[in-house]
Amino acid sequence: MADTHRDAIELRLPSELRYLSIVDAVTQAIVRDLDWDADAAGNFSTAVIEAAANAIEHGNGLAAGKSVAVRFRVHPGSVEVDIDDEGSGFDPRPYERELTTEDLLRPRGRGIFIMRSFMDRMEFQRLPSGGMRVRLAKNVASVTKPGGNAG
Amino acid sequence: MKIQPRQVGDVVVLDVDGEILGGPDTEAFDGAVQSALANGGRKVLVNLGGVHWINSTGLGILIAGFTAMQRGGGSLKLVNVSERIAGLLAITRLSTIFQSFQHEDEALRSFD
Numbered sequence: 001m002a003d004t005h006r007d008a009i010e011l012r013l014p015s016e017l018r019y020l021s022i023v024d025a026v027t028q029a030i031v032r033d034l035d036w037d038a039d040a041a042g043n044f045s046t047a048v049i050e051a052a053a054n055a056i057e058h059g060n061g062l063a064a065g066k067s068v069a070v071r072f073r074v075h076p077g078s079v080e081v082d083i084d085d086e087g088s089g090f091d092p093r094p095y096e097r098e099l100t101t102e103d104l105l106r107p108r109g110r111g112i113f114i115m116r117s118f119m120d121r122m123e124f125q126r127l128p129s130g131g132m133r134v135r136l137a138k139n140v141a142s143v144t145k146p147g148g149n150a151g
Numbered sequence: 152m153k154i155q156p157r158q159v160g161d162v163v164v165l166d167v168d169g170e171i172l173g174g175p176d177t178e179a180f181d182g183a184v185q186s187a188l189a190n191g192g193r194k195v196l197v198n199l200g201g202v203h204w205i206n207s208t209g210l211g212i213l214i215a216g217f218t219a220m221q222r223g224g225g226s227l228k229l230v231n232v233s234e235r236i237a238g239l240l241a242i243t244r245l246s247t248i249f250q251s252f253q254h255e256d257e258a259l260r261s262f263d
Contacts, residue, residue, distance in 0.1 A: 020172060042234070042235035045204070046206070046239060049206050050207055053173070105248065106211075108207070110243050111207040117242045
């Protein structure tokens with residue numbers, strides 16, 4: 001039977017890219033506990049890392065003294081992650097498009113596409129503080145190993 | 152990220168260890184590619200055996216290296232790509248740009 005009572009897990013990181021490995025380690029530990037297959041776990045973590053990297057680099061501008069919050073919530077049918085920055089927000093609409101052939105050799109501009117590709121839901125919210133929240137969610141049914149615990 | 156070049160015949164192999172994320176990684180990787188070009192190298196093989204995952208900025212770093220080699224009349228290929236990175240290359244269609252190999256000897260022969 002699915003356990004409906006789950007704790008939220010929250011990380012608060014300085015705005016330094018080197019701490020993304022901690023995000024990966026925690027993300028992988030959470031979804032391993034849910035018995036996700038390795039590919040799904042890797043893709044999920046890749047999407048979370050993208051959001052965290054954007055928050056660190058673009059949201060907070062790598063500023064010392066600004067932090068990024070990564071909050072995981074495990075629900076019976078899905079895993080949800082909020083990534084909050086302390087920046088001044090941005091308009092995600094120009095980035096919410098399919099990649100074209102012309103985009104292939106561009107060095108930037110594929111982070112939001114990656115998040116959308118690996119997640120079932122992606123939302124952007126402006127926070128009262130002015131920063132940005134990216135909410136990512138993945139439905140559990142599609143990612144567990146056969147015979148595993150769906151969480 | 153640490154990057155260590157070595158020479159195998161006329162191929163410069165760049166052994167990368169640690170995740171490619173951006174920031175100082177950009178200068179380090181670009182420096183290694185430019186150094187290869189400056190020394191007359193036209194074949195670069197990036198060994199990602201020590202890289203478990205990469206973000207989109209890291210992909211951009213690889214792309215910049217690829218285009219730098221192309222502009223210099225050379226080529227850049229990948230070897231020992233993890234399944235996670237291979238999945239990312241596929242979803243972004245960069246698997247149509249980068250030639251990837253599972254074994255170094257096969258990768259080295261492909262430059263001939």
